[in-house]
Amino acid sequence: MKDVEALKKIAGVSACDYVQDGMILGLGTGSTVRYTILEIGRKIREEKLDIIGVPTSLQTKKLAESLHIPLIKIDEIGTVDLTIDGTDEFDDSFNLIKGGGGALTREKIVAKASKSMVVVADSTKYVKTLGSFPLPIEVDLEKWTDVEKKISNFCPNDIKLRGGKNNPFITDNGGVILDAHFGPTIIKPTELEERIVKINGVVEVGLFVGMCDAIVMASNEEVTTLTNPSGRLS
Numbered sequence: 001m002k003d004v005e006a007l008k009k010i011a012g013v014s015a016c017d018y019v020q021d022g023m024i025l026g027l028g029t030g031s032t033v034r035y036t037i038l039e040i041g042r043k044i045r046e047e048k049l050d051i052i053g054v055p056t057s058l059q060t061k062k063l064a065e066s067l068h069i070p071l072i073k074i075d076e077i078g079t080v081d082l083t084i085d086g087t088d089e090f091d092d093s094f095n096l097i098k099g100g101g102g103a104l105t106r107e108k109i110v111a112k113a114s115k116s117m118v119v120v121a122d123s124t125k126y127v128k129t130l131g132s133f134p135l136p137i138e139v140d141l142e143k144w145t146d147v148e149k150k151i152s153n154f155c156p157n158d159i160k161l162r163g164g165k166n167n168p169f170i171t172d173n174g175g176v177i178l179d180a181h182f183g184p185t186i187i188k189p190t191e192l193e194e195r196i197v198k199i200n201g202v203v204e205v206g207l208f209v210g211m212c213d214a215i216v217m218a219s220n221e222e223v224t225t226l227t228n229p230s231g232r233l234s
Contacts (some may be wrong), residue, residue: 028085
């Protein structure tokens with residue numbers, strides 16, 4: 001039986017099958033897509049792959065630069081050919097919860113600008129109903145207590161400030177993250193996202209709906225590519 005880290009590597013490397021010369025490529029953030037970025041660096045070095053990357057976080061930018069991957073900022077281009085990113089959960093409808101690494105806002109900006117999105121994951125990330133993984137919500141630093149109170153009106157469980165009051169996690173944008181423990185109750189992610197994003201002080205919600213076109217999933221038995229029948233790669 002392979003351990004989770006081995007599965008992440010298999011999925012991350014396998015996703016590179018979607019990468020083609022000449023692409024503007026969104027580079028996601030997280031422990032699984034890290035293996036994708038490492039493989040892209042290898043392909044550039046050994047196979048002369050010609051791509052330009054769009055990093056979704058300072059962490060990814062630093063890794064890509066160390067691998068000599070050419071980079072461009074998202075605000076310098078109009079469209080990204082393909083984004084490869086990880087996920088914290090996905091369901092049968094290819095809806096995602098993202099933001100465990102704290103980069104959900106930039107990840108969503110790049111995903112929205114992309115012609116297609118491929119997600120890399122191990123099989124532990126699959127769920128029937130989203131919400132067992134706490135929903136990350138990026139919030140203005142000065143407004144998080146007000147946002148927490150308003151979300152608590154419809155979140156059935158705890159809402160926690162990531163890092164705690166004394167040492168809060170600060171995002172690349174200077175915001176903070178609230179992790180809302182909805183539990184496996186998110187059956188209407190679009191409606192929930194709309195409800196949360198309307199709250200004053202909310203920057204972004206870690207629900208990615210209608211963006212994922214394929215999932216490269218590694219299990220102990222095999223690597224499986226799940227293609228969204230309503231997606232842009234079907």
